[in-house]
Amino acid sequence: MSSRADDDSVEVLVIGPHRPDSGGGVNQYITEQCRHLPDRIRTRVYSVWVPPGTGLKRLVIALLTALKQMLLFPFRTPPDVVHVHSAQWNSFYQSAWYVLFAGLVWRRPVILHIHGSSFDEFLAVDSLPIQLLQSAVFRESDVVVALSDGWAEVLEGHVDPEKVIVLHNAVDASEYDPSFSVPPVRLSFVSNHIDRKGIKELAEALDRIAEETPIDVTIAGKGPLSHLAEDLADDRPGVEYVGYVSEERKREILEESSVYILPTYAEGVPIAILEAMAGGNAIVSTDVGGIPSVVDEDNGVLVEPGDADALTDAIRSLLADPERIQTMAEESRRRVVAAHSWETVTADLEALYDSLAPAPRDDADAPPGERSETRSTESHASK
Structure with a gap:
């Protein structure tokens, strides 16, 4: 009753x-x-x-x-x-x-x-x-x-x-205080280290780019494929692997970064992307699930899942244009406050x-x- x-x-x-x-x-x-x-x-x-x-x-x-x-x-x-x-x-x-x-x-x-x-x-x-x-x-x-x-x-x-x-x-956008400060361009990945999240493509793309130019990347999270992040951090200066982080530390990472990368294979509408938008990030992700409902050319770049070449090119394009990153980051923040x-x-x-x-x-x-x-x-x- x-x-x-x-x-x-x-x-x-x-x-x-x-x-x-x-x-x-x-x-x-x-x-x-x-x-x-x-x-x-x-x-x-x-x-x-x-x-x-x-x-x-x-x-x-x-x-x-x-x-x-x-x-x-x-x-x-x-x-x-x-x-x-x-x-x-x-x-x-x-x-x-x-x-x-x-x-x-x-x-x-x-x-x-x-x-x-x-x-x-x-x-x-x-x-x-x-x-x-x-x-x-x-x-x-x-x-x-x-x-x-x-x-x-x-x-x-x-x-x-x-x-x-x-x-x-x-997400609770009020918990985030984005700086929108670029340069320097800081990249981040905060997610589970499993196949579905695209950690293999991420490691491959960042390895290629780091071979060409200095980068500043923070990778957080853990899982069966965490060794890919660990090896990348050992081999490439500027790549930091911090493992599993608290909610407070996650917010700090997203506030400090200007580009959030999630090359996932399948999603609903990932809260991780919404958190990154609240933290003031341009988004590099994939055209799957509900992601296109929150990310488009105005606040990020979408590629096909599993395509390390396209992911590399997308990251390169943003690294070459800090002003574009800032515009995208500001749009991300506006969207998440307005609708999410x-x-x-x-x-x-x-x-x-x-x-x-x-x-x-x-x-x-x-x-x-x-x-x-x-x-x-x-x-x-x-x-």
């Missing part, structure tokens, strides 16, 4: 992989989402985080952890609105339980928030059981959130278009929750059998 009384408060149960001492864009989004919403939007977080890693032992631990979370979930008090953060493959399978239970058993409005970098590939999978599961989850979701217009178009091929809305990823600040996104979330939550009840003191507990079937979202 919903705990909403005769006031304008709304209780939202946020479900996703949340862990305070962990990284990841979704984890960070949930933290900031709860921090920035007004007090009348009362959030509770149900974490579905599972230990990362590979191998049979890790897989068994992850499965047991996820099963425990699912079994404990029905004993929670139903909220006014359920907000489920999800991605592709295992994340979606895990999320399916919570969407279906909240919709079919609790009869509560459900928001399914899609963050996956490869969700388009997941939707195109040729498997009838998976397709049926996708259809069931989308059917029980009152609203399906896309990160950009491009991702919305992808989803609308599989979801009722009236359910699909766009909510931008966001938490102030803007919080207002959109608040309006969405209000549209889905039941109106305050006049019969709050009535016997339980006479209270309004039915889930609204009215359409609450429009593109």
Whole structure:
């Protein structure tokens, strides 16, 4: 039974992989989402985080952890609105339980928030059981959130278009104090050191450029391919590898740099790029996912993923034109403040929750059998 009384408060149960001492864009989004919403939007977080890693032992631990979370979930008090953060493959399978239970058993409005970098590939999978599961989850979701217009178009091929809305990823731009000072031109890369983030192409491009001219680069983050950054820093003066960094140090790196590089293979709308824009950086990235919705020729350069030659040329072109970098950096900052600040996104979330939550009840003191507990079937979202 919903705990909403005769006031304008709304209780939202946020479900996703949340862990305070962990990284990841979704984890960070949930933290900031709860921090920035007004007090009348009362959030509770149900974490579905599972230990990362590979191998049979890790897989068994992850499965047991996820099963425990699912079994404990029905004993929670139903909220006014359920907000489920999800991605592709295992994340979606895990999320399916919570969407279906909240919709079919609790009869509560459900928001399914899609963050996956490869969700388009997941939707195109040729498997009838998976397709049926996708259809069931989308059917029980009152609203399906896309990160950009491009991702919305992808989803609308599989979801009722009236359910699909766009909510931008966001950062707290007020936490950044960009200098916009070029020259000198400082380059940065802050991300996981995995194939998908393009760390191989990054190392190759920077190695070529450093052979021709002095460069100033800070590489942060860690992962199975961190040896590429370590070797580059050992071989090339001006290249610094700092490993995993705190949020405070990450902001300092982005404020000090003037060009942020992320040659990724697949993304939604990466918070890392939004943070770099808030820090006052021109962006060098790839034409994938929702990145073109935030980066174009006015604030950066986009190349094809996996193309080290094009990445090298893009970086070279900016290094040769510091004035262009400054103009791009200023445009990046303007864009993120205008459309991707938490102030803007919080207002959109608040309006969405209000549209889905039941109106305050006049019969709050009535016997339980006479209270309004039915889930609204009215359409609450429009593109």
